[in-house]
Amino acid sequence: MKKTESLAFERILKLRKELEEHNRRYYIDNKPLISDFDYDIMMNELITLEKRYPQFSSEVSPSVVVGSDVHNQNTGSQFVQAAHRYPMLSISNTYDKAELSVFDERVRKILQVNNVNYACELKIDGTAICLTYIQGKLIRAVTRGDGSVGDDVTRNVLKINAIPRVLSGSGFPDEFEVRGEIFMPWKSFDELNLKREENEEELFANPRNAASGSLKLIDSEEIGKRGLKAIFYHVLYDQEMNYTSHCQLLESARAWGLPTSPYVTLCNSIEQVSAFLDFWDVERTSLPYPTDGVVIKVDNLLDQKILGNTSKSPRWATAYKFKPEQALSRVVSVDFQVGRTGAVTPVANLEPVLLSGTTVKRATLHNLDQIKSLDLHINDMVFVEKGGEIIPKITAVDLSRRDSIVFPVVFPQNCPDCGTPLVREESEAKYYCPNQFGCPTQIKAKFLHFCSRKAMDILAGEATINQMFEKGYISFLSDLYKITEEQLLSLQGWKERAADRFLQSVEKSKNAPFSKVLFALGIRFVGETTAKSLSRHFGSIDGIISASREELLQVEDIGEKMADSITAYFREPSNVSLISDLKRLGINFEEKSSGNSKSNKLAGLNIVISGVFSISRDEMKSVIEAHSGKSVSSVTSTTSYLLTGENPGPSKLQKAKQLGVQIISEAELMAIIG
Numbered sequence: 001m002k003k004t005e006s007l008a009f010e011r012i013l014k015l016r017k018e019l020e021e022h023n024r025r026y027y028i029d030n031k032p033l034i035s036d037f038d039y040d041i042m043m044n045e046l047i048t049l050e051k052r053y054p055q056f057s058s059e060v061s062p063s064v065v066v067g068s069d070v071h072n073q074n075t076g077s078q079f080v081q082a083a084h085r086y087p088m089l090s091i092s093n094t095y096d097k098a099e100l101s102v103f104d105e106r107v108r109k110i111l112q113v114n115n116v117n118y119a120c121e122l123k124i125d126g127t128a129i130c131l132t133y134i135q136g137k138l139i140r141a142v143t144r145g146d147g148s149v150g151d152d153v154t155r156n157v158l159k160i161n162a163i164p165r166v167l168s169g170s171g172f173p174d175e176f177e178v179r180g181e182i183f184m185p186w187k188s189f190d191e192l193n194l195k196r197e198e199n200e201e202e203l204f205a206n207p208r209n210a211a212s213g214s215l216k217l218i219d220s221e222e223i224g225k226r227g228l229k230a231i232f233y234h235v236l237y238d239q240e241m242n243y244t245s246h247c248q249l250l251e252s253a254r255a256w257g258l259p260t261s262p263y264v265t266l267c268n269s270i271e272q273v274s275a276f277l278d279f280w281d282v283e284r285t286s287l288p289y290p291t292d293g294v295v296i297k298v299d300n301l302l303d304q305k306i307l308g309n310t311s312k313s314p315r316w317a318t319a320y321k322f323k324p325e326q327a328l329s330r331v332v333s334v335d336f337q338v339g340r341t342g343a344v345t346p347v348a349n350l351e352p353v354l355l356s357g358t359t360v361k362r363a364t365l366h367n368l369d370q371i372k373s374l375d376l377h378i379n380d381m382v383f384v385e386k387g388g389e390i391i392p393k394i395t396a397v398d399l400s401r402r403d404s405i406v407f408p409v410v411f412p413q414n415c416p417d418c419g420t421p422l423v424r425e426e427s428e429a430k431y432y433c434p435n436q437f438g439c440p441t442q443i444k445a446k447f448l449h450f451c452s453r454k455a456m457d458i459l460a461g462e463a464t465i466n467q468m469f470e471k472g473y474i475s476f477l478s479d480l481y482k483i484t485e486e487q488l489l490s491l492q493g494w495k496e497r498a499a500d501r502f503l504q505s506v507e508k509s510k511n512a513p514f515s516k517v518l519f520a521l522g523i524r525f526v527g528e529t530t531a532k533s534l535s536r537h538f539g540s541i542d543g544i545i546s547a548s549r550e551e552l553l554q555v556e557d558i559g560e561k562m563a564d565s566i567t568a569y570f571r572e573p574s575n576v577s578l579i580s581d582l583k584r585l586g587i588n589f590e591e592k593s594s595g596n597s598k599s600n601k602l603a604g605l606n607i608v609i610s611g612v613f614s615i616s617r618d619e620m621k622s623v624i625e626a627h628s629g630k631s632v633s634s635v636t637s638t639t640s641y642l643l644t645g646e647n648p649g650p651s652k653l654q655k656a657k658q659l660g661v662q663i664i665s666e667a668e669l670m671a672i673i674g
């Protein structure tokens, strides 16, 4: 292989891995790390490289496979899966008007016409939903999932007032599907985050995450209180109907009682489309809900049929995405925040400025390199953008507005909290405070992580942890289990009810699954997924403590950096004594297999499941585990079987075929376990 070729291949693999990780954070965790814009830039780079080097193209690349929001792949099932009758495709997108002209030319060429009518619609930034109505009654609501299988969220959707349970008009098909976007208006989003802040719960980064997080709530009652709305934009049916255009169909949907957008506009040239885009790029900021672009659809339904679909998206539609909104503000000062792992992050304090519906006062600067590359000074005017995270980022300094009175940002040499000299490892961009056990900020942040919902789920947020720490009630994680009601009532503002709720959550946390306990310990680089792999592989904390570096490296998803961090953690005597303390206090340090083992017929077998079964996927996993098999999430060379139900994921099938992994059906599995 030529040098340039091998470099391209390396880059392709890296981009695929990163995009897969971002897909997981976006679709499953509802906590994206990067903005859509940055995601799209990475995706475009991947597509360009795959086009230039077709020898490296792959059917399982994230450029081909639709991201999945299906909840229970790694997170434990809450919803039953349902197969989509018609696949729920994604849609091609661009930030570039020139590419729109290319789209228009291709459409006209295929249809052999000079002019095409396009329906232009705002692209609402929520979460996609597919509803089935039979005889005018809502009978099913399914998320997009991976496009072929989604989560059945009917129970929750029935609680959203904006979605009709029974249609009011007439003339609708006996059975049809309607697709649209469930979204959270800015006002509801702000109210929800305010309430969450008061309750010391984690905030949602944006209304889209809030909408999809709400849709997957276990507590259906809560969803009705979140102010969710919906707009529908696509109707599908099998029976003969007289519709000839998309706009006509949308008008009917509105007459049947379904909410549709009032801003759909028919344009008969790409120039008119362009004017629609320019208008909404500005005007969208005054809408009460978030939008991230415009969807442009060929209006004629017969033309849509002629154009058809690629495996990923329809050829009759495309999306033009708006560039992220920017705001200009002045840097007043820079704080240096110490995180749970001791990493020091510079955060700029800004003059308050309105950006995408909320007031921004702070923006992250990531690390020292970032400050240098931006050439950022205090008093500079800077451009701020919202990324995937709650805290916005600074993208550039407006040098043309630089006053003579600017001051350099001085990065501290010592921890701003405990004064310990900071250190920087060669391979890392961040500076760290190495005083893990003595730095108050780090200790408090460790408690916060330990108590968080995805870890031990103890009802204690930042303010509570601060109070307990200041009073000297908590220094070691195990102290949380020793707090008395009396101590709690001595905290400012605490009444009996709050104290009881707190103590109940502490008691309940003793039953947390081992993987959550492991995640809660806050071992560097051990996230939720790694904690799950480790707990499944070793079964108990003792197994992990006694594992050698080599044994750790054999676990799925564990690389050298992680293995080193894990061994370093358990080499530290204070960590070992913390664990024995926690054990004594009744915290669970063993993976409990679901149900008693029924047989050993699947012992030593790694089984990946895909598709819809006669029982839920989680029940299927329990069956595998009850027969001593291991249910794993992705197909690799160590996979024994790919167990497929109805509508299995194409990427898993493809990978299994590539690697020669045996594919079996539910019936075949049942025959094996007898």
Ligand code: IVH
Pocket (backbone or CB within 6 Å): 089, 090, 091, 121, 122, 123, 124, 125, 127, 128, 129, 180, 181, 233, 234, 295, 314, 317, 319
């Ligand atoms: S059309 C085949 N129209 O944007 C039709 N999508 O794929 C594909 N979206 O997550 C979708 N507003 O949920 C369409 N007016 C609109 C939309 C819209 C938002 C979402 C959709 C999907 C993504 C595009």
